[in-house]
Amino acid sequence: xxxxxxxxxxxxxxxxxxxxxxxxxxxxxxxxxxxxxxxxxxxxxxxxxxxxxxxxxxxxxxxxxxxxxxxxxxxxxxxxxxxxxxxxxxxxxxxxxxxxxxxxxxxxxxxxxxxxxxxxxxxxxxxxxxxxxxxxxxxxxxxxxxxxxxxxxxxxxxxxxxxxxxxxxxxxxxxxxxxxxxxxxxxxxxxxxxxxxxxxxxxxxxxxxxxxxxxxxxxxxxxxxxxxxxxxxxxxxxxxxxxxxxxxxxxxxxxxxxxxxxxxxxxxxxxxxxxxxxxxxxxx
Numbered sequence: 001x002x003x004x005x006x007x008x009x010x011x012x013x014x015x016x017x018x019x020x021x022x023x024x025x026x027x028x029x030x031x032x033x034x035x036x037x038x039x040x041x042x043x044x045x046x047x048x049x050x051x052x053x054x055x056x057x058x059x060x061x062x063x064x065x066x067x068x069x070x071x072x073x074x075x076x077x078x079x080x081x082x083x084x085x086x087x088x089x090x091x092x093x094x095x096x097x098x099x100x101x102x103x104x105x106x107x108x109x110x111x112x113x114x115x116x117x118x119x120x121x122x123x124x125x126x127x128x129x130x131x132x133x134x135x136x137x138x139x140x141x142x143x144x145x146x147x148x149x150x151x152x153x154x155x156x157x158x159x160x161x162x163x164x165x166x167x168x169x170x171x172x173x174x175x176x177x178x179x180x181x182x183x184x185x186x187x188x189x190x191x192x193x194x195x196x197x198x199x200x201x202x203x204x205x206x207x208x209x210x211x212x213x214x215x216x217x218x219x220x221x222x223x224x225x226x227x228x229x230x231x232x233x234x235x236x237x238x239x240x241x242x243x244x245x246x247x248x249x250x251x252x253x254x255x256x257x258x259x260x261x262x263x264x265x266x267x268x269x270x271x272x273x274x275x276x277x278x279x280x281x282x283x284x
Contacts, residue, residue: 043117045108046082046271047092050101054120058102059131065099065219066135066193073098073208073220076125078105079268081201091202094209102128106245107265111272122245126226126236129196132219136194137164144190144217146183147175147198148227156230175199180211187215195220198227 042049053061065072075098077085085092095101102123103109112119136143143160145153153172161169171190175198177183187195195217197204204222212220228234236242237250 043112043119045103045111045115045117046086046268046275048077048082048085048101049096050077050103050108050112050119052119053100053102053123055123055127055131057120058100058123058128059135061100062128062132062219063135066132066139066141068218071213071215071217071220072100073205073212073222074100074102074128075205075208075222076102076104076123076128076224077108077201078103079107079111079264080105082108082111082268083264084202088202091205094202094205097209098205105265106247107268109245111268114269114272115276124242124247125221125223126229129221129223129226132194132221133160133164133167137166139193140166140168141193142168142170142191144170144187144192144195144215145172145198145227146187146196147173147200147204147223148225148231150174150176152227152231152233153198155232156227159230159232180207184211184214187217192217194218196223196226197221198223198225200224 041051041053043052044050051058051061062074065074075081075095077095081091081095085095102125103112103119103121104123104125106122109119109122133143143157145157147153148156151174153174157169157172161167170192171187173183173186192215195212195215197208197220199207199222201222201224204224208220208222225234229236235254237247241247241250
């Protein structure tokens with residue numbers, strides 16, 4: 001029996017649904033507070049406010065969103081996001097307005113420790129997405145895949161349906177488009193419950209914040225290159241590497257051209273250490 005199927009969780013969820021029907025957890029933290037009472041879920045990492053949740057807790061929150069007849073969006077920031085948000089106030093606002101902000105990168109977890117505001121664990125976006133697909137399969141819900149190169153979303157969808165036959169793949173569209181409103185109309189016409197937006201940051205987050213509520217979807221998730229993983233074009237690190245927090249090193253080994261992007265991980269750690277020192281000085 002999964003955590004989502006336990007009787008205590010079902011009773012709690014029914015109670016939450018009766019209240020959050022009138023409240024959007026992304027605007028008012030009441031929804032998250034009801035799911036996990038007595039706990040401050042938000043941790044500020046250089047201006048981006050992360051939810052302090054485990055993978056299981058994130059899955060519970062996401063499942064509750066999928067059952068609500070209103071729009072929610074989830075973001076999965078890594079160190080690159082944090083650095084970009086420092087320079088782009090609009091992007092920072094979009095991230096902090098999300099219904100759920102989960103720490104995708106190990107650099108985020110390390111930064112939280114340095115700042116003295118530790119997070120439970122890294123919650124990879126690809127794993128959160130897998131949990132939402134399992135929930136959608138239980139519901140017999142509708143899935144739309146937006147992003148990646150032409151043909152990738154279709155192959156990702158085909159493979160997803162092999163594992164989750166109860167899902168209805170209601171549409172796909174590649175990430176190479178200029179007319180955002182035309183794509184919006186296409187997505188809305190497909191009537192998805194769950195929408196994967198894989199356009200890269202900050203485009204995908206800004207797209208969800210601007211257009212998401214008009215798609216008719218209950219939950220949209222910004223997932224970067226996840227469609228390439230689902231399509232089998234990109235291999236994730238072995239579990240042993242992931243447990244050690246070395247997935248970034250495995251990807252660098254496989255894709256040396258990512259070295260420039262990976263350099264942002266230590267930069268975020270340095271900035272976090274500087275912020276911690278400044279905080280101590282201010283207190284003294």
